[in-house]
Amino acid sequence: MQVTYKIKKSFRRSISMTISDDGTVLVKAPHFVSEKEVQDFIVSKKSWVTKHIEKTLATNEKVNELGILTxxxxxxxxxxxxxxxxxxxxxxxxxxxxxxxxxxxxxxxxxxxxxxxxxxxxxxxxxxxxxxxxxxxxxxxxxxxxxxxxxxxxxxxxxxxxxxxxxxxxxxxxxxxxxxxxxxxxxxx
Ligand SMILES: [Zn+2]
Known part of the structure; x- marks a missing residue:
């Protein structure tokens, strides 16, 4: 699965990750963490990431199918x-x-x-x-x-x-x- 991610650096001590509504991985990381380390982090949580992206995309598909409520x-x-x-x-x-x-x-x-x-x-x-x-x-x-x-x-x-x-x-x-x-x-x- 192709994974798109965005990194947001801030004064924090550890890396955390969420999946946004469009299936992009949002990574919050401390300033000292390199891009390679972020990628390794995502890979190390591969099954969690895949599962959540799939769920988000399936939800979006269902929402499109059923339509937004007026x-x-x-x-x-x-x-x-x-x-x-x-x-x-x-x-x-x-x-x-x-x-x-x-x-x-x-x-x-x-x-x-x-x-x-x-x-x-x-x-x-x-x-x-x-x-x-x-x-x-x-x-x-x-x-x-x-x-x-x-x-x-x-x-x-x-x-x-x-x-x-x-x-x-x-x-x-x-x-x-x-x-x-x-x-x-x-x-x-
Ligand atoms: Zn309760």
Whole structure:
């Protein structure tokens, strides 16, 4: 695979690397590091680099295929989400005996859901575009924070009791979630 990289030198002690949206490798390096050392560094992390570039390019391809969401489409998605998500919360709350406060549904840029100390729940409206099990997995995740405000073993055991397929759908979201976020990028509604 052909790898394109950019180097940004600064006062730092070690080299770090990220993959930008177009699949370019961005290397942050200390001033004393030579170009050859940067190249060696990239080569030494070859499998990580390849994996992440491939994922970024596949995401971009999917986004192009499905298209960027228009403002109108997002408004419709939000409306739909405001109908569906509270129903799923209600269902899993009564199933598990967990209480909650208010529910807010927004277009969020990085986050799928959150739960405040008071039990108020936030969800990303884009979840309704995905398989229903993905939405359910996030609903159950946030509700379980009412019992455990952390990501401990006990927390995941609680999720497992209520929604045994959690791992599978959480992985689905990790693999595919970026496509949805990118389709809505730059939209603030
Ligand atoms: Zn969490």
């Amino acid at each position: 403002k109108d489409e997002i408004k419709k998605i939000k409306k739909e989400a405001k109908k569906i998500i509270p129903e799923r919360v209600k269902y899993y709350a009564s199933l598990s005996g967990i209480t909650y406060g208010t529910i807010s549904i927004r277009l969020q840029k990085t986050c799928w859901g959150s739960c405040t100390a008071k039990g108020n729940l936030n969800f990303n409206c884009l979840l309704v575009l995905m398989p229903p099990e993905v939405l359910d997995s996030i609903v159950v995740h946030e509700l379980c924070h009412r019992r455990h405000m952390d990501h401990s073993k006990d927390f995941y055991a609680e999720i497992d009791r209520i929604f045994p397929e959690y791992k599978k759908w959480n992985k689905w979201l990790k693999d595919n979630g970026d496509v949805y976020l990118k389709r809505a990028e730059g939209k603030n509604i």
